[in-house]
Amino acid sequence: MEQTVRFRILIDDQIKKVTLSSGVPSTVAELVAAVKENLSIPTDISLQYKDEDFGDFFTVTSTNELKDKDTLKVVYAPICLDLTVADQESNCDVSVMSSFDSDSASGSLDSQDTVILSQSTFERQNPWPAVFPIPTFSHNTELALKQGNETYLKEGTPMTSPGFRSDILERLAEAMFSYTAYPDDAQRSAVAQALVEKHPCLKEPGSFNGIYGWQQSLKYKCGNYRTKRRALGSPELLINSLSQKPGDEQEVAKNIKKAKRAELNYLPPHPPGETDDTLENMRLEIITASKRKDCGKDINYLMTRTYSLRRKEVVSQSPRVTNFMERWPALFDTFQINAEFQRCTA
Structure with a gap:
């Protein structure tokens, strides 16, 4: 008799649990069908699993790689209209x-x-992802992060060099803008969490959760990035400039026009x-x-x-x-x- 398996499923902005009493399906197609049935997903999807060695998600190509309590992520197939x-x-x-x-x-x-x-x-083409994909940084920054991660895994010592922080924040702000011009606290927290999960050497030893400083830095960096994009003529940012507001609403934080929900x-x-x-x-x-x-x-x-x-x-x-x-x-x-x-x- 097959052993029951449970999967932690990341779908949209939610985390759900799927239990398969018949064990891990023998094929990827059967696994996808089981997930779609359990979560009532009508559209085509693919699945990714979180690899323990790399701490990142990879496409499921064989169910032999999966075991009980693994984390899977639902990826929707693109819709042709x-x-x-x-x-x-x-x-x-x-x-x-x-x-x-x-x-x-x-x-x-x-x-x-x-x-x-x-x-x-x-x-924009895609909504905010369930797990934020950390972008690739400059060549020098990637080399420093690779060495820093190796040192952290061996000695537990975080990377404290401030020389690469600006490049990391700038690239993250640019990637976040591709999803939304005005990320909220929860979204900035998700980005910071994804960053330290991919690059554990960036975890802050003096922070209560290891990411608080990154959250605050992202808040100010996103504001600076919006200023740059506004200067380049981004309509959704120009609409909130003081010159576009009536006389009784010429305050920076008053009547901000921005995207809602979907x-x-x-x-x-x-x-x-x-x-x-x-x-x-x-x-x-x-x-x-x-x-x-x-x-x-x-x-x-x-x-x-x-x-x-x-x-x-x-x-x-x-x-x-x-x-x-x-x-x-x-x-x-x-x-x-x-x-x-x-x-x-x-």
Whole structure:
């Protein structure tokens, strides 16, 4: 009789336990199926396990590597969003084809009627990870960390040289910005924890948890990094500058506009080569195209291209719904609402 095994599962921002009474499955596919069934995951996933020797996660290629109480991490497979246009007698009927909802469209599809939603113009592609991936630092810093980790494992002596701290913090701030411009305390703590787990020589001996100093340093470094990105014209940071606020709200910490919950592309920059004027011309084209029967493919492209302009209007102007409907009538369609959600959440 197989021995019962338990796995610690990291999924999104939660930690769950999965118990398999029949023991470790013989194949990776069976393990993935068991995890999906226990956690009710409808989409395709892969699994990673935490290696004790390296203290990092590696892709599960064989279940022979696994044992009771191992830690596994769920990695979602990327979702391909296809916008498919089907001709109708009176209007444009659009269906969303995705990896988890392949039954939502009917009828034959022409390859020329499929428009792929390109996200290359968006600032971010992925939500905040369950376990923060520590980036690769400069060559000299990586060499110092390698030596420091070896010394720490042998002698228990942490690396105290301050020469590499600035490079580490700068690279971490840049990596955090790729997920959110305004990380909170919990996120900074998660980054600091992941840092000392990957590089134990950086653990602070005088700190009550070994990471408090890194948390505080990340707080100030992220603020400095935002200042640099604001100078380079990042829209989601410029919107919070004092020059953009009304006279009665010109305080640094007052009425901060930032992404909430699943919003990733809260206020992205315009696509390369586009300006407010060029995107305004596209908005007028959308209104014209929406009056035609064969509107779908043109509108899908234009709506994706003008996403940054719409977000700028919503965030900076807070327009009334009636006024927004007049300017963007194509958005108030079931398909375009779903597509807009995908643009915002990547």
